[in-house]
Amino acid sequence: MSFSTGPLSSVDxxxxxxxxxxxxxxTDRGFLISTVVTLVLVIAAIVGPAVLSGRAAxxxxxxxxxDAAAVVAAVExxxxxxxxxxxxxxxxxxxxxxxxxxxxxAERAVTxxxxxxxxxxxxxxxxxxxxxxxREVPGELATAVDAAVTNGRITTGLDALGASPAQVSxxxxxxxxxxxxxxxxxxxxxxxxxxxxxxxxxxxxxxxxFGLTIAQSVTEEKANxxxxxxxxxxxxxxxxxxxxxxxxxxxxGQIVLLLAGGLLAASIAGQGELIPLITGAAGWFVAFFVFGxxxxxxxxxxxxxxxxxxxxxxxxxxxxxxxxxxPFFAGVSVTDEGPxxxxxxxxxxxxxxxxxxxxxxxxAAWWEGVLALxxxxxxxxxxxxxxxxxxxxxxxxxxGKVSLRQAWASARR
Numbered sequence: 176m177s178f179s180t181g182p183l184s185s186v187d188x189x190x191x192x193x194x195x196x197x198x199x200x201x202t203d204r205g206f207l208i209s210t211v212v213t214l215v216l217v218i219a220a221i222v223g224p225a226v227l228s229g230r231a232a233x234x235x236x237x238x239x240x241x242d243a244a245a246v247v248a249a250v251e252x253x254x255x256x257x258x259x260x261x262x263x264x265x266x267x268x269x270x271x272x273x274x275x276x277x278x279x280x281a282e283r284a285v286t287x288x289x290x291x292x293x294x295x296x297x298x299x300x301x302x303x304x305x306x307x308x309x310r311e312v313p314g315e316l317a318t319a320v321d322a323a324v325t326n327g328r329i330t331t332g333l334d335a336l337g338a339s340p341a342q343v344s345x346x347x348x349x350x351x352x353x354x355x356x357x358x359x360x361x362x363x364x365x366x367x368x369x370x371x372x373x374x375x376x377x378x379x380x381x382x383x384x385f386g387l388t389i390a391q392s393v394t395e396e397k398a399n400x401x402x403x404x405x406x407x408x409x410x411x412x413x414x415x416x417x418x419x420x421x422x423x424x425x426x427x428g429q430i431v432l433l434l435a436g437g438l439l440a441a442s443i444a445g446q447g448e449l450i451p452l453i454t455g456a457a458g459w460f461v462a463f464f465v466f467g468x469x470x471x472x473x474x475x476x477x478x479x480x481x482x483x484x485x486x487x488x489x490x491x492x493x494x495x496x497x498x499x500x501x502p503f504f505a506g507v508s509v510t511d512e513g514p515x516x517x518x519x520x521x522x523x524x525x526x527x528x529x530x531x532x533x534x535x536x537x538x539a540a541w542w543e544g545v546l547a548l549x550x551x552x553x554x555x556x557x558x559x560x561x562x563x564x565x566x567x568x569x570x571x572x573x574x575g576k577v578s579l580r581q582a583w584a585s586a587r588r
Contacts (some may be wrong), residue, residue, distance in 0.1 A: 188409040193419020193424065195391075200425050204365045210429055214436045221440035234316050236272040237284045240296025242306050247294055247324040250316075268315055285309055285467045286357055292316060294352075302352040308493065309357050317354070324350045370452060371532030372507055374460045377433065378527055379503040382468055385426045386475040389418060390492050393479030393570070402570055412566045419472040426468060430461065456535040459544055466548055467527030470555030471495060473562035475536075480569040480582070487576045498524050521547055523554035 238244045275281040281293035297305035396402040396480035481491040502525030520530040530547040533539035
């Protein structure tokens with residue numbers, strides 16, 4: 176890429192370097208292929224389970240009481256009956272049932288995952304039975320139970336002699352069985368927690384991948400002496416800012432593309448209820464990604480400038496890699512809300528990973544997210560000063576790997 180021989184303003188120079196970084200990446204076949212592969216994996220991870228679940232479902236039911244047992248027996252009979260050609264809506268699932276000695280035993284079976292739903296006698300309920308589940312009752316199973324209860328009432332009523340027209344009309348009215356949930360908020364909490372961890376994984380791999388790209392780019396330009404031509408036209412500080420901004424734009428673009436792919440996949444998979452959760456969480460995730468990546472990007476550039484060969488990057492970038500890896504493993508291992516998790520959500524290097532999770536699960540208020548962003552911004556400003564000095568003091572030193580002390584002292588001159 177050629178530069179004008181005339182003087183460039185700082186803003187124009189930053190724009191030139193930023194565009195240079197973006198163009199270099201967008202013409203890199205490896206980068207494009209990896210982006211497409213990642214997008215396909217994200218879509219497959221969301222759509223795949225929905226496709227597999229398209230097979231006939233299998234539900235395990237535990238019953239308490241004679242009425243509940245009779246209803247489940249009717250559902251099992253309907254599910255096992257051969258499908259007739261004229262039947263419009265056959266039951267596309269199977270039911271395996273067992274009897275429990277008490278309501279407490281049935282609830283324990285549901286809580287421990289031994290049964291999907293407990294169906295128990297409930298004389299106070301309109302349908303005479305109650306469905307008990309951990310977080311939700313499968314819709315098709317609930318519909319089948321309601322139909323079985325309604326058909327049972329009709330059959331029993333019509334068999335009785337002397338049924339009046341009013342009684343027959345009442346019998347023909349469909350019945351909806353009552354439902355009770357042992358952990359009604361657990362479903363959304365689990366979904367939110369999984370989404371938060373998924374965001375943390377995306378941040379980890381994106382920050383690590385693009386960070387290493389920045390460091391490698393700096394080292395290669397230094398080894399090829401290209402940097403000497405660049406700094407003859409633009410100041411070293413401007414070169415650093417442009418390089419960081421270019422990679423930030425690319426990384427952010429990739430994140431937005433993955434989010435869009437995830438929303439599309441959720442819609443295709445019929446998981447429309449997840450879309451508001453994803454869109455609500457995406458704003459916080461993008462904000463923390465921008466602040467967190469910018470905080471670390473200058474350190475990656477400084478680590479690349481300390482190396483004189485690509486082979487040296489392993490040692491010069493190790494401290495920055497640890498600043499990403501250690502908080503990541505802490506973030507995915509400390510999932511229970513408590514003092515440790517709260518504290519980690521305010522530590523600058525772990526906040527981009529943990530605070531979005533707490534915000535999505537509802538464990539943190541919006542002002543806590545703003546406060547954490549402020550902590551990251553202040554820390555980033557301090558690190559930019561340090562990294563810029565190391566970058567400036569080591570970029571033009573091409574004779575072997577530069578130590579931190581040498582780079583710091585050289586920047587004084």
